[in-house]
Amino acid sequence: MTDxxxxxxxxxxxxxERVASAIAxxxxxxxxxxxxxxxxxxxQLNHLTCWHEMRFFEVSRIARGGAASFPLxxxxxxxxxxxxxxxxxxxxxxxxxxxxxxxxxxxxxxALLSAPDISLSSxxxxxxxxxxxxxxxxxLIEAWRKKEGI
Amino acid sequence: MRALxxxxxxxxxxxxxxxxxxxxxxxxxxxxxxxxxxxxxSVRDHLLHLTIWDEMRFFEISRIARGGRAGFPNDFSETDVDWLxxxxxxxxxxxxxxxxxxxxxxxxxxxxxAVAICPDERIDDSLYEGIGLGxxxxxxxxxxxxxxxxxxxxxx
Numbered sequence: 001m002t003d004x005x006x007x008x009x010x011x012x013x014x015x016x017e018r019v020a021s022a023i024a025x026x027x028x029x030x031x032x033x034x035x036x037x038x039x040x041x042x043x044q045l046n047h048l049t050c051w052h053e054m055r056f057f058e059v060s061r062i063a064r065g066g067a068a069s070f071p072l073x074x075x076x077x078x079x080x081x082x083x084x085x086x087x088x089x090x091x092x093x094x095x096x097x098x099x100x101x102x103x104x105x106x107x108x109x110x111a112l113l114s115a116p117d118i119s120l121s122s123x124x125x126x127x128x129x130x131x132x133x134x135x136x137x138x139x140l141i142e143a144w145r146k147k148e149g150i
Numbered sequence: 151m152r153a154l155x156x157x158x159x160x161x162x163x164x165x166x167x168x169x170x171x172x173x174x175x176x177x178x179x180x181x182x183x184x185x186x187x188x189x190x191x192s193v194r195d196h197l198l199h200l201t202i203w204d205e206m207r208f209f210e211i212s213r214i215a216r217g218g219r220a221g222f223p224n225d226f227s228e229t230d231v232d233w234l235x236x237x238x239x240x241x242x243x244x245x246x247x248x249x250x251x252x253x254x255x256x257x258x259x260x261x262x263x264a265v266a267i268c269p270d271e272r273i274d275d276s277l278y279e280g281i282g283l284g285x286x287x288x289x290x291x292x293x294x295x296x297x298x299x300x301x302x303x304x305x306x
Contacts, residue, residue: 049251053205057205066249067245067246069253073241080237081237084233088223088280090219099218100218104209104252114157
């Protein structure tokens, strides 16, 4: 039987690759261009970073036997939080945006690897790896690039 | 005596200011800690709030240590900060006291670790914006003072 944490990390790595592939070759200028929904590729990446930053502390908290600090909450509240945080980071350069994402992901992976017996059922809004979240944003980026021919 | 490095000075300051917070809550029962008597916030809420800012601070210090720019700007309005504070504290209000204290200690420990490995030239408050570097100690002291004043007023 596959170790659940090892399985999660495999999903996490696959999602990381998918996002990297979705943004491959993009210049800062392209990555800063807002799509129809108002968010640019950089915004999407900053958004992922922010959730991985929260995830690192959430994984650490649950690994120590604590409860999730981010309960399942209303969509409007989450959306406001997302917009506020993305607005904060909009002016950052693409190189930093990517570096911040890598750093946050590295911390999540480190926290998971040091907690092989973590209670996966304790997670709520912030999941242990966020692989499907990463992939859904990679898909948005891929679709936007296809539409824009970039 | 060997002079302290900037990192060590900051770590010492952060440890002292956190000591003030812990002394400010010393002896309070969970019931007393839960009274929403400080402009709608309880002492537990103040501790949650300090944890949340240290969690953000850890990543902000790490970002700047790696040569990046602040991810939390100065032009974040007071209304937005208040909204963020209220929202994040509200989400954690149901946590148990032992967890609140453990999370508080863990987040501060992460900040201290980030400061310890931050290059000297990046231990510079001018590189920080909405989440200040030295501001962590000031933030602790301000909340410790708020809690002490409330205890004095309530004779606890």
